[in-house]
Every structure is written in C-alpha cells, then in structure tokens.
Amino acid sequence: MRLGIDIGGTKTDAVAIDDGGLLTQRIRLATGFGSSAVVETAVSAVARIAELTGVSAGGFDSIGIGIPGLVDSSSGRVRHAVNLGFDGLELGGELAGRLGVGVRVENDVKAASLGAYHLMGLTGSMAYLNLGTGLAAGIVVDGLLWRGARGIAGEIGHIPVDPNGVLCACGQRGCLETVASGSGVARQWRTDDPLPVRSLFAAAADGDPEAKAIKARLAAGIASAVRVLVLTADVESVVIGGGLSHLGDRLLSDVHDVLESWGEASPFLASLELPGRVRLVPEGFPAAAVGAALVGVV
Amino acid sequence: MRLGIDIGGTKTDAVAIDDGGLLTQRIRLATGFGSSAVVETAVSAVARIAELTGVSAGGFDSIGIGIPGLVDSSSGRVRHAVNLGFDGLELGGELAGRLGVGVRVENDVKAASLGAYHLMGLTGSMAYLNLGTGLAAGIVVDGLLWRGARGIAGEIGHIPVDPNGVLCACGQRGCLETVASGSGVARQWRTDDPLPVRSLFAAAADGDPEAKAIKARLAAGIASAVRVLVLTADVESVVIGGGLSHLGDRLLSDVHDVLESWGEASPFLASLELPGRVRLVPEGFPAAAVGAALVGVV
Numbered sequence: 057m058r059l060g061i062d063i064g065g066t067k068t069d070a071v072a073i074d075d076g077g078l079l080t081q082r083i084r085l086a087t088g089f090g091s092s093a094v095v096e097t098a099v100s101a102v103a104r105i106a107e108l109t110g111v112s113a114g115g116f117d118s119i120g121i122g123i124p125g126l127v128d129s130s131s132g133r134v135r136h137a138v139n140l141g142f143d144g145l146e147l148g149g150e151l152a153g154r155l156g157v158g159v160r161v162e163n164d165v166k167a168a169s170l171g172a173y174h175l176m177g178l179t180g181s182m183a184y185l186n187l188g189t190g191l192a193a194g195i196v197v198d199g200l201l202w203r204g205a206r207g208i209a210g211e212i213g214h215i216p217v218d219p220n221g222v223l224c225a226c227g228q229r230g231c232l233e234t235v236a237s238g239s240g241v242a243r244q245w246r247t248d249d250p251l252p253v254r255s256l257f258a259a260a261a262d263g264d265p266e267a268k269a270i271k272a273r274l275a276a277g278i279a280s281a282v283r284v285l286v287l288t289a290d291v292e293s294v295v296i297g298g299g300l301s302h303l304g305d306r307l308l309s310d311v312h313d314v315l316e317s318w319g320e321a322s323p324f325l326a327s328l329e330l331p332g333r334v335r336l337v338p339e340g341f342p343a344a345a346v347g348a349a350l351v352g353v354v
Numbered sequence: 355m356r357l358g359i360d361i362g363g364t365k366t367d368a369v370a371i372d373d374g375g376l377l378t379q380r381i382r383l384a385t386g387f388g389s390s391a392v393v394e395t396a397v398s399a400v401a402r403i404a405e406l407t408g409v410s411a412g413g414f415d416s417i418g419i420g421i422p423g424l425v426d427s428s429s430g431r432v433r434h435a436v437n438l439g440f441d442g443l444e445l446g447g448e449l450a451g452r453l454g455v456g457v458r459v460e461n462d463v464k465a466a467s468l469g470a471y472h473l474m475g476l477t478g479s480m481a482y483l484n485l486g487t488g489l490a491a492g493i494v495v496d497g498l499l500w501r502g503a504r505g506i507a508g509e510i511g512h513i514p515v516d517p518n519g520v521l522c523a524c525g526q527r528g529c530l531e532t533v534a535s536g537s538g539v540a541r542q543w544r545t546d547d548p549l550p551v552r553s554l555f556a557a558a559a560d561g562d563p564e565a566k567a568i569k570a571r572l573a574a575g576i577a578s579a580v581r582v583l584v585l586t587a588d589v590e591s592v593v594i595g596g597g598l599s600h601l602g603d604r605l606l607s608d609v610h611d612v613l614e615s616w617g618e619a620s621p622f623l624a625s626l627e628l629p630g631r632v633r634l635v636p637e638g639f640p641a642a643a644v645g646a647a648l649v650g651v652v
Contacts, residue, residue: 181503204588205479206626211585214622216578217515227620280514287509288586290502322525324512328504 057109059116060171060349061101062164062342063087063094063123065139069345070101072109075117077174081108082342091142094123095150102155113155120160120348121147122167129207129351132161139189162201162351164344165210165298169194170201171347172295172337182293183210183285184337187300191233191240191281195289201351213237217280232284236277238299244270253300274300275310282315282334283325297337308336355407357414358469358647359399360462360640361385361392361421363437367643368399370407373415375472379406380640389440392421393448400453411453418458418646419445420465427505427649430459437487460499460649462642463508463596467492468499469645470593470635480591481508481583482635485598489531489538489579493587499649511535515578530582534575536597542568551598573608580613580632581623595635606634 057080062069064087072081083104088097098121102113113119125137132148148161169184173196184194191213195202202209213233214226221230222243234240242252245267249255256274259267282294300307312331319326337343355378360367362385370379381402386395396419400411411417423435430446446459467482471494479495489511493500500507511531512524519528520541532538540550543565547553554572557565580592598605610629617624635641 205590206588208585208626209588211588214620215582215585217517219516220518226622228616228623284513284582284586287506287513288582290504290507290509292503318526322512324524325526328506 057111057116058349059102059105059119060167060345060347060351061098061119061121062167062344062348063098063121063140064164064344065124068097068101069342070105071342071345071349072105072111072116073346073349079342079346081105082345083108087140089141091140091145094137094140094142094145095147095154098147098151099154114157116157118160118349118352119151119155119157120162120167120351121151122162122164122344122348122351123147124164127161127163127166127207129160129162129203132159134161160348160352162348163194165192166194166201166203167347167351168297168337168344169196169210169347170350171343171345172297172341173199173347174350175341175343175346176295176338178293178295180293181289181291182295183289183291184343185278185281185285185294185296186298187237187278187296188298189238191237191277193281193285195285195291197291212281212284215284217277232277232281235273236281240277241270241274241300244273253303257303257306271310275307275314278307278311279314279318279330282311282330283318286328286330286333292333294334295337296334297341297343301336302339304336304339308334355409355414356647357400357403357417358465358643358645358649359396359417359419360465360642360646361396361419361438362462362642363422366395366399367640368403369640369643369647370403370409370414371644371647377640377644379403380643381406385438387439389438389443392435392438392440392443393445393452396445396449397452412455414455416458416647416650417449417453417455418460418465418649419449420460420462420642420646420649421445422462425459425461425464425505427458427460427501430457432459458646458650460646461492461505463490464492464499464501465645465649466595466635466642467494467508467645468648469641469643470595470639471497471645472648473639473641473644474593474636476591476593478591479587479589480593481587481589482641483576483579483583483592483594484596485535485576485594486596487536489535489575491579491583493583493589495589510579510582513582515575530575530579533571534579538575539568539572539598542571551601555601555604569608573605573612576605576609577612577616577628580609580628581616584626584628584631590631592632593635594632595639595641599634600637602634602637606632
C-alpha cells in the first residue's frame with residue numbers, strides 16, 4: 057500500500073493505492089496556512105488514511121507529497137510556496153521526524169504528471185500541461201518523470217512567444233503564461249466572479265467581443281504550448297490539467313480548432329497531428345495525489 | 355572498427371573509429387546529385403575507408419550514414435532530401451544490397467548531435483543546435499539520441515516566437531528559423547557574397563546599421579532557441595554547430611550578451627545560468643560522420 061498527498065493552496069487530497077495500482081482510499085482536508093500548519097495538514101492526512109486503511113504510517117511502502125513551489129526532491133526542501141504562506145520549509149525532514157518514516161516530496165505539477173500518466177493508462181511519452189494560476193508542464197517518458205538536468209524541464213510558461221506581449225511577473229515579455237493561464241485571463245478580464253475564466257466563457261457565449269478575443273488568445277496560447285512541447289520534446293500525448301481543465305470540452309474544442317487551423321496553413325504542422333495528441337485529464341482525477349504516491353517508485 | 359559517413363549537400367565526410375572511440379581515418383569526397391549518385395558517393399566512401407584501414411565493408415562493427423532530410427531510422431528510408439536532388443530513397447536498403455552488409459541511416463543533425471556529445475566528452479543531457487540553412491536541434495540524453503515519440507524531437511526551428519514575423523517556408527509566421535539561420539540571414543541581407551553571414555558580420559563591424567540590426571536579430575533568435583531548449587527539455591548543455599558556427603566567438607559572444615541581458619531583466623531566467631550552458635562545437639570536428647558511426651551503438 058502506498059500513500060500520496062497533494063497539498064494545494066486551499067485543499068489537500070490524500071489517497072491510498074494498493075499494490076495493483078488501484079485507488080483504495082481518498083480523502084480531502086482543508087490546507088493550513090504557513091509552514092507549521094502545512095506540516096500539520098500532511099500529518100493529519102497520513103493519520104486519516106492510516107485509520108481508513110488500517111495501515112500505520114510506517115507500514116506504507118512509500119509516502120509521497122506533491123506541493124507547489126520549488127521542490128528539491130532529493131532533500132525534501134520546498135521554497136517559494138507563496139500560496140501556502142511560506143518561503144522555505146524542510147518538509148521532507150519535518151515530516152520524517154513527525155511520522156518516523158521517510159517521505160518523498162515532489163513539485164505538484166510533476167506529481168500530477170506522473171499520476172495522470174498512470175491513471176490514464178498511457179505509454180511512451182507525455183506532457184502534462186498544467187493550466188492553473190500559472191502555466192507549467194511535467195514530462196513523463198516511459199513511466200518515469202523526466203526532470204531534466206536541473207529539475208526545470210517543462211517550465212514552458214516562461215517561454216516568450218510575442219515580443220510585443222505584456223510584461224510577465226518573471227521579468228520577460230509575452231510569456232506563454234501571460235495569456236494561457238488563470239492569472240493571464242484574470243489580468244485581461246476584470247470581473248467580480250471568483251472564477252474569472254467561467255465568467256469569461258459565459259460572456260463570450262453571449263457574444264461579448266472582448267471576451268471572445270481574450271478566449272481566443274487563451275486557446276491560441278494553449279495551442280502554442282502544445283506546439284512547443286511536441287516540437288521540442290516530441291511527446292506522444294499532451295494532457296491538459298489544472299484549474300482551467302474544468303472548462304472541459306469547451307476549452308479543448310477551442311484548442312483543437314486552433315491546431316486544426318494552423319495545420320491548414322502549414323502542411324508541416326499538419327503532419328504532426330497535434331489535435332489528436334491533446335486531451336483533457338478526466339474530471340475529478342486525483343492525479344497529483346496518486347502521482348505523489350508513485351514518485352520515486354515507478 | 356566503425357565507419358561513419360556524413361552526406362552533405364556538396365561534400366561527404368567519412369571516418370573510421372576504433373574500438374576505443376578514437377578517430378583513425380578521415381576522408382572527404384564531393385557528393386553526387388540525385389539518388390543514384392548519392393548511393394555511389396556512399397559506396398565510394400566505404401571503399402576508400404576500407405582501403406585506408408584494411409578492413410572490408412563486412413568487417414566493420416557498424417556502418418552508419420548521416421544525411422539531411424526526413425529519415426526513418428528503422429527502415430533506412432530518406433525523404434525530402436531537397437539539396438541532394440531526390441524526394442524518396444531507400445538508402446539503407448540500396449546500400450545494404452551494394453555492400454552486402456546492413457547500414458544504419460540517421461538524419462544528419464541527429465547524427466551530429468551524437469558525434470558532438472561523444473567528441474566533446476559530454477555527460478548528462480545536451481542539445482546540438484544546428485544553424486545551417488535551417489535551424490534544428492538534436493537531443494542526446496545520457497549518451498543516447500532522444501528522438502521523441504515520432505522522431506521530431508528538437509525540430510524547434512518551426513516554433514513561432516513572433517506573431518508579426520515573416521512568413522516561413524513551413525507556412526507559419528515568425529518561426530525561429532526565419533531569423534536564426536543561414537536562410538534567415540540571406541533573406542534579410544542581400545549580397546553577392548556566397549556566404550551572406552560573413553558579409554553581414556563584416557558590414558556590421560563597419561558600422562552598417564541595417565547589418566547591425568540583422569545581426570542582433572540573429573543573436574536574439576539563437577538565444578531564443580537556447581531558452582526554448584532549456585525551459586522545455588532542461589538540457590545541461592547547448593552546443594552550437596552547423597555552418598553559422600564557423601563564425602566562432604563572434605557569434606557566441608553575441609549570443610552570450612543577449613542571454614546576459616535577459617538575465618538582468620529576469621531573475622528567473624538568470625537562475626537558469628544560460629550563458630554558461632552554451633558553447634560552440636570545436637571548429638573542424640567531423641561530428642556528423644562520427645555520430646553516424648555511433649548511431650545505434652552508444
């Protein structure tokens with residue numbers, strides 16, 4: 057039995073996976089704010105899953121954590137987890153001390169990549185394109201996370217694709233993230249709706265020209281991200297996940313339409329068969345928690 | 355002993371490599387034009403190396419060919435080798451018939467990637483960024499070519515980075531290749547010099563403002579290609595090869611300057627330490643021929 061925990065900005069998911077890879081337990085907790093509270097949340101999640109499965113913390117074959125921020129997976133140190141209220145935390149070490157067993161810590165997008173690959177039964181290579189507040193991808197090749205030389209493989213959100221684009225928080229101009237992410241939409245579409253993308257799609261459906269233009273830029277930005285991933289890493293599949301993926305087929309069909317139109321203008325691009333390589337992560341998949349359970353295992 | 359052949363648009367290089375990986379013979383022939391002549395060129399190269407080494411064609415541990423165009427390395431079929439005067443050729447099959455032994459066929463940029471990695475004694479991951487008439491990269495991870503799911507990993511020349519850029523031959527607009535390649539320079543800098551890039555650099559050194567602007571776009575385009583490679587695949591090293599690499603440090607220092615200036619504007623980009631990751635393939639390296647000898651071996 058393996059235990060995986062996905063610590064998100066507001067919610068923490070935890071799962072137990074049996075030896076056959078099947079999800080046997082799943083719980084959700086509110087995430088505490090600040091380093092101590094985040095550690096407590098993880099400890100509580102382990103206790104709850106232990107109680108549900110009858111397996112003690114020390115009895116799991118592995119315990120893994122997925123968490124936003126810059127993660128050093130070898131040391132278990134997490135930095136720049138802004139939404140969780142801390143800048144530096146020895147999460148691996150603190151949890152090992154509290155639980156009495158070692159835990160693996162991985163960036164949440166990387167964990168979700170591994171979880172999606174496993175849960176969707178993929179083979180070969182895939183990129184998990186996470187469209188949340190930001191834009192980042194995780195790459196999995198033959199079932200293994202591909203971190204790259206320095207752990208930044210898939211950080212395509214900060215590839216600029218428009219010299220006249222807006223200034224990105226990273227200091228560059230026209231990054232993919234400035235148009236193809238939740239923060240990119242929120243910057244362009246001012247609304248009181250707590251989910252600006254939902255409001256944007258509703259307004260676009262009502263024919264609002266500005267909403268339609270922002271929505272078109274979003275789809276083109278996502279399609280650009282797919283193109284970068286395939287032309288550089290030639291992953292067989294690109295799986296779209298993250299908050300924006302909840303838009304479902306409305307988002308996917310926009311992206312498909314852009315890729316199809318590009319293929320009409322470029323036989324080269326058409327030969328890559330991009331539309332058929334892009335899909336959505338199934339709704340409700342606890343990909344990051346499952347991936348956390350599998351980090352370092354598969 | 356292994357034999358490698360690099361069939362270029364005008365010249366064909368062939369090398370013999372001993373069991374220790376050392377280059378023991380090296381010859382250069384003129385490349386014939388058209389499918390039959392290309393096959394004859396390869397057969398002649400094998401005969402010459404066989405004569406020099408005293409090893410018969412059947413006595414080499416492997417014979418590999420690097421050639422421009424779309425190469426199916428599993429079947430030995432080559433398509434779209436426009437500069438060689440043919441559109442389709444069963445090069446692997448034809449050569450096997452003529453030589454009585456199997457040969458491996460690989461795209462020349464991919465072969466050069468493997469050769470550069472080996473000859474430069476690199477470890478970990480690298481991208482070989484070939485700046486010739488076009489722009490394409492080959493990726494090597496832990497000593498092995500990384501072709502991707504469909505053999506197009508590294509085809510970054512056709513990633514658009516400027517929506518207002520010029521129309522590329524591929525049908526898209528603003529591709530990296532339109533600014534950071536020999537053809538990109540030749541389109542912008544009209545000259546009778548058979549080497550437009552040489553003329554461009556001379557004019558820029560003389561203070562010609564248009565030449566300086568084109569040269570700056572070239573450096574920025576190459577730097578953009580480096581950024582795409584590192585942010586997507588996180589290769590440890592990017593090695594610049596191909597015809598434009600003969601410009602040497604004049605080109606490399608321009609690219610370094612661009613990457614340094616980007617790092618000043620973006621702490622994120624600075625953290626990637628891009629300038630230190632980029633180098634030139636040493637002048638005169640028969641990287642593609644050596645790589646061809648090693649394709650499928652290391």
